[in-house]
Amino acid sequence: MSDHVTEWLNAYLDGELSGRRLHQVEEHLAECETCQSELESLQGLSALLQEVPAAESISPERFAAQVNLRLPHRPVKRTRNRIIEVGWWMVPVGLLAVWIFISTAILVSDMVSAANNIGLLDNGTALLISGTAENAGWTAALGQFGILQGNSLHWAEFTESFSRNVLPQFAWQVSIALLYLAWIAIWWARRTRQGHGQLLEG
Amino acid sequence: MTGEKENPTVATVQTVHETELVKSAQNGDRSAFGELVREHAQGVLNVVHRMCGDAQLAEDAAQETFIRAWQNLSSYRPQTSLRNWLYRIAVNAATDMLRKEKRILPDDIDDLHLPDGRPGVESLVSQQERITIVQKAILALPEASRAVLVLREYEGFSYQEISSTLDVPVGTVMSRLNYARKLLKEKLQPQLSLLEAEHV
Known part of the structure; x- marks a missing residue:
């Protein structure tokens, strides 16, 4: 004899089981008198509870009139709630828009730089994108004063270039991703508060 | 399989008419709200009666349910069941009523x-x-x-x-x-x- 299925008998009685769990309970009930007796007991209780009559019928008109007399004259605050709800759903849309904008800006910037490097841009356009970090950076100043030389200067330039160009891009992307994940987590938490029926499917 | 009990009061489908009534009531239409009250009065009364076990207390709790519903109608989302939303308010109203009345x-x-x-x-x-x-x-x-x-x-x-x-x-x-x-x-x-x- 397998373990009793007592904990699932209420759900079975209420028609809430499905799949493997339902099969398991039915199989067990076919051979276990203890659980059969428990199920009959639950059915008896349900029958006993049904003996309690419902509330007496009321006149809907009279009841509605009484409620109407007690209704306060209050302003409807629908607009504010609507704005909050729309704002909530605009959060991911806004994050996506920011992400697309930044990615596009970075892509365009890289393409322009690449075009400039291979000499596709004329002098005027090239002038507009000149004056980059390498020329105005602190490594150049340290190099001019002779504080950094050779490999040290090369690594300092690389580090400065990395911190000026790649890190901000990376930070932007990570920030947006984190905000988006936080929004999903909140949405999921709100949703799962309602519970789900998979528990009953075994 | 024992199956679920059938109950004629169960009506999970929200009609288009009811959705329109809710929208009107949310905009302050008292007659639309009155129609919703007439529609759900008996169901709400049944719930609070089972919760209170007293006919007079149940009727007070049922009225309180609809007053709270009117006051908070802006927070109701039309894509959810109005009946379920009302029943939730009804359960709370019945509980509060019992405490307030300090029934033994x-x-x-x-x-x-x-x-x-x-x-x-x-x-x-x-x-x-x-x-x-x-x-x-x-x-x-x-x-x-x-x-x-x-x-x-x-x-x-x-x-x-x-x-x-x-x-x-x-x-x-x-x-x-x-x-x-x-x-x-x-x-x-x-x-x-x-x-x-x-x-x-």
Whole structure:
């Protein structure tokens, strides 16, 4: 004899089981008198509870009139709630828009730089994108004063270039991703508060 | 398979007409709200009556339910069931009403003094008395378990519907229902024996 299925008998009685769990309970009930007796007991209780009559019928008109007399004259605050709800759903849309904008800006910037490097841009356009970090950076100043030389200067330039160009891009992307994940987590938490029926499917 | 109990009051489909009424009521239309009240009055009254066990208190709680609904109609989302939303308010209104009235309810189901269930003695107990005993036993349940039991046994709600109505996980619905039935079975054992004897 397998373990009793007592904990699932209420759900079975209420028609809430499905799949493997339902099969398991039915199989067990076919051979276990203890659980059969428990199920009959639950059915008896349900029958006993049904003996309690419902509330007496009321006149809907009279009841509605009484409620109407007690209704306060209050302003409807629908607009504010609507704005909050729309704002909530605009959060991911806004994050996506920011992400697309930044990615596009970075892509365009890289393409322009690449075009400039291979000499596709004329002098005027090239002038507009000149004056980059390498020329105005602190490594150049340290190099001019002779504080950094050779490999040290090369690594300092690389580090400065990395911190000026790649890190901000990376930070932007990570920030947006984190905000988006936080929004999903909140949405999921709100949703799962309602519970789900998979528990009953075994 | 035993299957679910059928209950004609269960109407999960929200009609287009009702959605329109809700929209109008949300914009301050009292006559539209009145129509919603007429539509759901009996259902709400049934729930609060099971929760309170007193006709007058139940009617007060039912009226309070609709007043709260009117005041908070802006927070109702039309894509959810209006009936479930109203029932949630009804359960809370009934609970608050019982506390406010300070009705003397048994703090614990063990405080109930129920008749002996032995054959012979039990035969003296009329069906009306048995009903009273069952009502008292239901009222003695913890509020949270009572609400789940009422929605399941009398309104025929599925566990998922109870979950969304009371805003608790399905697992909690199951445990509260198991607990309520366990307590009732223990306390109503004499009445269960009598009922069984009647049907043999």
